[in-house]
Amino acid sequence: QQPVQSPQAVILREGEDAVINCSSSKALYSVHWYRQKHGEAPVFLMILLKGGEQKGHEKISASFNEKKQQSSLYLTASQLSYSGTYFCGWGGGAAAGNKLTFGGGTRVLVKP
């Protein structure tokens, strides 16, 4: 069962903000965020680990709400380069085989 991402698509003007949500009923040990541009492979953005640790290397932030079983990715002051499809990967720990289950993606288009 894949995590649910919302919204499915969003159109922004350069400089605007957006939030992408990812939720699942399964136990969570880690959430990954990736961005895929058309015709390219997904690229890592961020990991959030249970316990609050975050690892990432872009000017994009994320959070995790344990009660809601939801992670949110924040695109702040969006740039044209933020356009692409964003995927969350839900890590359910050893019980889930230590693999990620990816959401269906959120298409983001940033216009000038």
Added chain:
Amino acid sequence: GAGVSQSPSNKVTEKGKDVELRCDPISGHTALYWYRQSLGQGLEFLIYFQGNSAPDKSGLPSDRFSAERTGGSVSTLTIQRTQQEDSAVYLCASSFRGQFYEQYFGPGTRLTVT
């Protein structure tokens, strides 16, 4: 250093033929994943290797699909008796360990079954 590489980049095959897709992960990465992505769709998990063993094969769509990994490095995904619904981009990713480390994706193999 070098990233994840996959070959071939494109493969066109006739229905019923067998195909082999290859993945070379980043050196030192013990975890290797195969995903399938149909046009405009998300990432469908196929199989996960930790070292040479595959603790999770649950995503393989049918017994026509198999995968192996040798020497803790190169992996091959084999599809036997290909069907048109197998047409997709097959992505390989590797990570240092498992789910607590970022995955690095290869460029993918675009498979077209005619």
